Amino acid sequence: MGELEPIFPLKAIVFQGLFLLVAIALEAGLLRQRLYLGFKDSVQYATVINLAATVVGWFAFLLLEPLAPPALEAQIISYVLFDRLTFNSWTTRVGAIVLISGLTAFFVTLLIKLKGLELMMRTAGTWTIPNQPERLSRIQRYARARSGNTDQQQAMGRFSNAVLQANALSFSALLLLLLLRTFAREWS
């Protein structure tokens, strides 16, 4: 590494802060509604799971970027430094890569948020869903046969559903913000 240039990722930090605030606000509201949490708890949980997802994303980028082949690296540099994705004949492949990494990001984020929220609620003692019992009593087995699933499964389903909706909501909001930014740039 040569001498350091006075070029700092300040815009990235500002955008990151803005996106985190939007995502946390939306998700906290939704989790509070769906999981019957308090104000403070919901904001705290949303902050922690979103920060965790962000950090995992950053580390994935920092680890994988040096492994990218030169052509892909040129695209990444072009996007980061000049906000442009397409040059030469790379358009379709870039589209595919963006799509795949976006989908991967969504599902990895969902997984982190599910596990993270469960862990947070368990340590705080607000986790109310009972563990799946090892052996079911006769009556419970009948109940399961009648209704199709147990209370535990229903509660877990509600929980996962809430987190999925929260994640989808924040991703859509951020995508909307990114699109707005692009349009604003085109029009100005």
Next chain:
Amino acid sequence: MIEAFRDSLDRIRILITPTQYFAWQTLLLLSIFSWLMAILAEVLDAATLTVNILSTCSWISLTAAIWWALWRNPVRVAGFSISAWITGAVLCLFLFNPWPPERLRWALAAWPLISTAIRALPSFFRWDLEFKRPKPEVQQELVLILLLNLLLTSWILFYFQVQSWFGRYPSLLVNDFDRSAFVYDFSSDFERIPQGVLLLESAADALEQQLNGIPWPRTERWLLNSEAQVADIAREIPRAALYAPEESLFWKLGAPPPIGAAGGYRLNFRAYWRGPVARENGYYLEKSCQLTPQRRTRPAPPSRPSPSGRSPAVPPVEYETTIVQCDTAVPEPQWIDASAVD
């Protein structure tokens, strides 16, 4: 003036004089003492080990003193104590002691994490140094602090990642970064020279070596086939011509067909930048070389004297050699217009 100076000196003296033996001021004085001893040992040419041990002692007691002092009088920003981050900075300075640029990256990246550890450590131990599990609220707070600091670390690492791009592909710095959504450039007003200039210089050197002083007809033949010849020159430019050789994959050297000019020909070398750019179609650098014939004469070879005893007046042989002259000005980037692209 002197009064004020003496006053502040007195205040410092009162501040660092320990009120009891078991105080942070003791550690600070210990650190200063150890540091003075290290200097003394250095002056007296003591063994390196001695100096190292003394200065390490000094660093350790300084870190401990600062930690203790800040624990007693916490520094608060918006109600949040940042004492651990100051202690962490001092500890990082000590741990990564000689600070060459490669270590700076890791020192800065480790700083938030080390500070978090310093912040969290007291919650994990009882007063008698036995391990304890922090209370759930404290655990959640610590998780939040840890995540925020991991985010800080990733920003710092991202900064260095971008710097390593500039190290490997320095010609990126020719562009403006106004459009970027990630970085902000604080150095907009000083000139940066793309590496293509070096590429053009070695191409011009190669041309001079190949054609300077060569008979003009051979130069004309060379020019007829200029496209292939320029490609040859481009291929033979050593990677070491660039100080960041990885960048060579983004440069393409070429030359449009030579134009007749000033009694000879003009060959324009162009280095096209094919890497990431701020504007639509990239840019090229141009260095032009003028090839002119020079009339030379050579005395005729002495012929055998004729039987009459007088050698005939043989006119001297005339021929033309090539002179290569390349521009010495540093080429400026020529941005390619979208409409002018073929």
